[in-house]
Amino acid sequence: MTPLVITTLHKDADVIEARRRTRHLAERLELDIHERTRIITLVSEVARDLVLSGGGTLSVSVGDRDAGAEVAIHASTSRPSAVLELGANASRLADHVSTDGDDTHVFRLHLPRVNLPYPAAVAALEAELRPPEFTVDLLDDLLHQNRELLSTLDELEASRAEQERVNAELAETNLGVIAMYDELSAELDRTNRGVVALYADLDQQARDLLSANETKTRFLNAVSHELRTPVNSIIALANLLLERADGPLSSEQERQATYILRSATELLDAVNDLLDLARGEAGALIVRVEPVDVRALVTTAVQLIEPLINSNSVTLNTTVAATVPAKFNTDPAIVAHILRNLMANAAKYTPSGTIEVTVDRAEDGGLALSVTDTGVGIAAQDLTRVFDEFFRADSARTMASGTGLGLALAQQLARRLGTEITATSIPGHGSTFAVTLPVRPRPGQHSPPQHPSG
Amino acid sequence: MDRIPILKIGSRLLATIQSDLHDAMALQLEDDLAESVVRYQSDGVIVDVSALDVVDSYVGRMLAHMASVTRLLGADTVVVGIRPAVAITLVELGLSLGDARTALTVEHAFAYLDSMGAERQAEADSQSDAHLRDGAEPGGGSPILDPLRLAQAQINRSP
Numbered sequence: 001m002t003p004l005v006i007t008t009l010h011k012d013a014d015v016i017e018a019r020r021r022t023r024h025l026a027e028r029l030e031l032d033i034h035e036r037t038r039i040i041t042l043v044s045e046v047a048r049d050l051v052l053s054g055g056g057t058l059s060v061s062v063g064d065r066d067a068g069a070e071v072a073i074h075a076s077t078s079r080p081s082a083v084l085e086l087g088a089n090a091s092r093l094a095d096h097v098s099t100d101g102d103d104t105h106v107f108r109l110h111l112p113r114v115n116l117p118y119p120a121a122v123a124a125l126e127a128e129l130r131p132p133e134f135t136v137d138l139l140d141d142l143l144h145q146n147r148e149l150l151s152t153l154d155e156l157e158a159s160r161a162e163q164e165r166v167n168a169e170l171a172e173t174n175l176g177v178i179a180m181y182d183e184l185s186a187e188l189d190r191t192n193r194g195v196v197a198l199y200a201d202l203d204q205q206a207r208d209l210l211s212a213n214e215t216k217t218r219f220l221n222a223v224s225h226e227l228r229t230p231v232n233s234i235i236a237l238a239n240l241l242l243e244r245a246d247g248p249l250s251s252e253q254e255r256q257a258t259y260i261l262r263s264a265t266e267l268l269d270a271v272n273d274l275l276d277l278a279r280g281e282a283g284a285l286i287v288r289v290e291p292v293d294v295r296a297l298v299t300t301a302v303q304l305i306e307p308l309i310n311s312n313s314v315t316l317n318t319t320v321a322a323t324v325p326a327k328f329n330t331d332p333a334i335v336a337h338i339l340r341n342l343m344a345n346a347a348k349y350t351p352s353g354t355i356e357v358t359v360d361r362a363e364d365g366g367l368a369l370s371v372t373d374t375g376v377g378i379a380a381q382d383l384t385r386v387f388d389e390f391f392r393a394d395s396a397r398t399m400a401s402g403t404g405l406g407l408a409l410a411q412q413l414a415r416r417l418g419t420e421i422t423a424t425s426i427p428g429h430g431s432t433f434a435v436t437l438p439v440r441p442r443p444g445q446h447s448p449p450q451h452p453s454g
Numbered sequence: 455m456d457r458i459p460i461l462k463i464g465s466r467l468l469a470t471i472q473s474d475l476h477d478a479m480a481l482q483l484e485d486d487l488a489e490s491v492v493r494y495q496s497d498g499v500i501v502d503v504s505a506l507d508v509v510d511s512y513v514g515r516m517l518a519h520m521a522s523v524t525r526l527l528g529a530d531t532v533v534v535g536i537r538p539a540v541a542i543t544l545v546e547l548g549l550s551l552g553d554a555r556t557a558l559t560v561e562h563a564f565a566y567l568d569s570m571g572a573e574r575q576a577e578a579d580s581q582s583d584a585h586l587r588d589g590a591e592p593g594g595g596s597p598i599l600d601p602l603r604l605a606q607a608q609i610n611r612s613p
Contacts, residue, residue, distance in 0.1 A: 012477045019474060019508060037507060037539035038546070044510040045547075048477075089511040092547055142473050149459040 003059035003074070009047050010055040018047040018058055025060060035111055038093055039071055042107060045090040046075045054079040056103075065110060073107040074100065220278035227271045234264040273405040276337075277389065277412065287334065287416055289441050291327035294367065295320050298359055301336050305343040313352035323361040330367070330437050334413045338421070341410040342371040342433045350375035353430070362436045366419075370434035377427040386423055387411040407433075417441045458483045460490050466567060467491065467529075468560065470502040480516045487520060491527045498567035499524050500560060504535025511547055518552030525553045530570055532556065532563040 005025055007018045022043040026036040043060065050056040056077040063070050073094075091097045094107035238261035241249065249257065302318050309316055339357070346355045353374030362368040378386060385391045392404040407421075410433075414421045418438050425431035456479060461468045467490050469483060487499055501517065503509060509517075521531035532555045536544075544551075557563040 016474050016476060023507070033537075033539045034542055037537070037543050040508045041510050041543045041547070044508055044512075048510065048512055089547055093543065139473065143456050146456055146459060146472070150457055153459055153461075 003061040005058075005060035007047070007058050008055075009050045009058060011051060015044060015047045015051055019044050022060060025062075029062060031111065035109075039109060042090050042093040042109065043073060045093070046073060046105075046107065049088075049090065050075055050077060053077050068113050069111045071109040071111060073109075074104055075107070076104045078103075217278050220274055224271050224275035224278065228268065228275070231264055231268045231271060235261060235268065238264060270405065273409055277405055277409045287331045287441060289329055289331055292330050292332045292335065293326065294324055294328050294359060295326075297332055297336055298339065298357065301339040301343065302357060305340060305347060308344060308347045309355070310351070314347070314350055315354045317354060317356050319356070319358045321358075321360040324359050324367065325361070328367050328437070329439070330441055331417065334417060335369075335437065338410045338413050338435060339369060339371070341406045342369075342421070342435075345406050345410075345433070346371050346373035346375065346431070349373065350430070364436075365439045367437040368434065369437065370432055372430065372432040374430040377429055377431055378423065378425040379427050380425075383423055383425055387421065457486060460486055462490070462494050462496070465494070465496050466498040466500060466564065467494065467496045468500045468502065470505070472505050474508070475506065475513055477512060480513060484516060484520045484523065488523050488527060491524050491529045496529050497571060498563075499529050499531040500563045500567075501531065501533050501554075502535050502560060503533060503540075504537070506540065507537065509536070509540050509544060511549055514544055514547070514549040514551065517554050518550065521552055521554035530555060530567060532566055534558065534560050534563045 005018070005021045007014060007021060009015065009018065019040055022040050023036070026039050031039065039060075043058065047058055050058060054077070056075060056079075058076075059074045061072050061074070063072070090107055093109075095110045096108040098106045098108075100106050238257050240246070241257040242254065242261065298318060298320060302316060306316065343355065343357065350373040355374075356370075356372040358368075358370050358372070360368045382391075387407050387410075388404075389408040390404040391408070407423075411421050414435050418441055419436055421433055421435040423431060423433050456476075458469050458471055458479060461470075467487060469487060471483075487501075490496065491499060499520075501520070503517075506513070517531075517533055521533075524531045531553065533551060534557045536556060555563075555566060557566055
């Protein structure tokens with residue numbers, strides 16, 4: 001029997017090589033898979049035992065045996081003292097175990113039949129059993145792939161660690177954010193409570209103001225009613241005196257009776273204004289919109305105001321532009337009242353010169369009314385307060401008697417129509433009061449006034 | 455030093471032995487698996503040996519040892535893909551894989567580990583171990599098969 005595989009064994013890697021060679025031989029012998037596994041395992045066991053016992057040589061030979069064949073594995077240890085321990089496991093796989101001298105164990109496997117190589121082919125088989133390059137390459141490839149896989153795993157592990165670190169940081173940041181949120185929430189809560197308290201305070205103040213305003217309105221109403229009755233009586237009695245109902249009057253008596261009548265009439269006007277103002281503030285004034293003949297309305301208002309004007313020194317001009325429509329939707333009573341008050345105001349403070357009443361069509365289709373006089377005018381610092389109740393400019397106080405209610409009432413009425421009266425003035429040269437009546441009166445709403453300047 | 459990669463799949467570890475195993479690689483694998491079980495708190499280890507045409511007593515002992523170590527760490531070890539010829543040879547060697555369980559495929563190994571997890575919750579550990587030793591199918595019909603048992607049966611039948 002010629003040994004087909006001879007291997008020297010010293011280290012771990014030699015066991016692998018012995019297995020590889022035996023595997024190749026078993027394939028060439030065309031052994032079935034079970035026999036193949038048995039032989040390779042046996043060689044592996046023997047080879048490892050040899051390495052563990054300090055090294056040795058191992059040879060595999062194949063020969064005929066009866067009807068079948070036999071594989072013999074000779075294991076020679078280089079340390080004779082270890083012989084007895086050799087092949088304890090391998091013996092279980094072998095069909096027959098014997099010793100050959102002191103240092104060699106022979107393990108025999110009986111096989112039914114094998115494809116035995118011709119003697120001439122033995123050399124060729126031996127050549128084949130040398131480690132072929134491609135096998136090494138494949139093994140290297142595999143090892144290389146393993147290394148790459150391991151490095152990828154390391155990278156994954158590193159990135160996982162990094163991710164954990166980032167997560168921890170994120171969690172910490174979250175805690176910070178939550179703490180900050182809590183702080184802000186508490187702060188907001190405190191502020192909210194402050195605001196709520198402030199609102200309650202403001203609410204109370206608003207209620208107080210409203211109640212004060214109502215009280216004032218009720219007071220004005222009561223006072224006006226109580227005043228009007230006696231004033232009317234005074235006017236009636238003064239008229240009776242002047243009509244000589246009780247006989248002739250001396251010139252002095254007539255002069256005094258005329259004073260009484262004039263004073264009483266002014267007082268009545270003041271009381272009437274006061275009553276109107278009170279009604280307006282109480283919300284009792286109802287806006288009634290209807291198509292109004294503007295020209296007729298202006299003419300009537302001018303006629304009513306003419307007796308108040310000193311016709312010797314003051315000229316009253318009325319200009320109604322051609323673009324003004326024949327009918328305009330508004331509340332005629334309110335517009336007449338506004339116009340009357342503005343003209344009365346102009347007449348009162350214009351000792352000489354002209355009073356100009358103009359009516360024009362505004363850009364937005366509304367009606368622009370203005371009353372311009374060449375009177376004493378109003379100082380700039382007073383201009384913003386002329387519409388305040390009971391306010392009278394310094395220049396006005398020295399000029400004429402009055403309550404300071406006319407403009408306030410006019411402004412209040414204008415606001416009922418959803419507009420506002422504006423005043424411009426040059427002290428010593430005169431004033432202009434302008435109001436633009438809206439196309440659609442919106443009761444109670446105020447719209448920015450649009451009026452011709454000057 | 456070449457090492458065998460260990461993949462983490464959920465709470466399980468999978469090590470596939472792709473080449474003929476050096477002794478040093480085997481030792482390294484044992485160390486790596488024990489360390490990974492602790493690090494990932496794994497409850498199961500699957501060792502795929504389907505590429506091996508030889509499992510000698512050294513590798514067999516290594517697998518058994520590995521299973522004992524991981525078991526002490528609270529993880530079951532399942533060896534999958536043992537070839538029939540290898541199984542027969544292991545029986546002839548008189549070798550046992552000790553605490554290592556076996557399964558035909560990785561899927562079966564996962565199913566087995568799942569059933570073990572469920573069983574642990576349902577029963578006491580000692581009871582479930584006794585079931586396995588008796589060869590009863592855990593979890594009522596788990597696809598687990600023991601190639602060693604099959605191989606023994608085959609040997610007993612052959613003349």
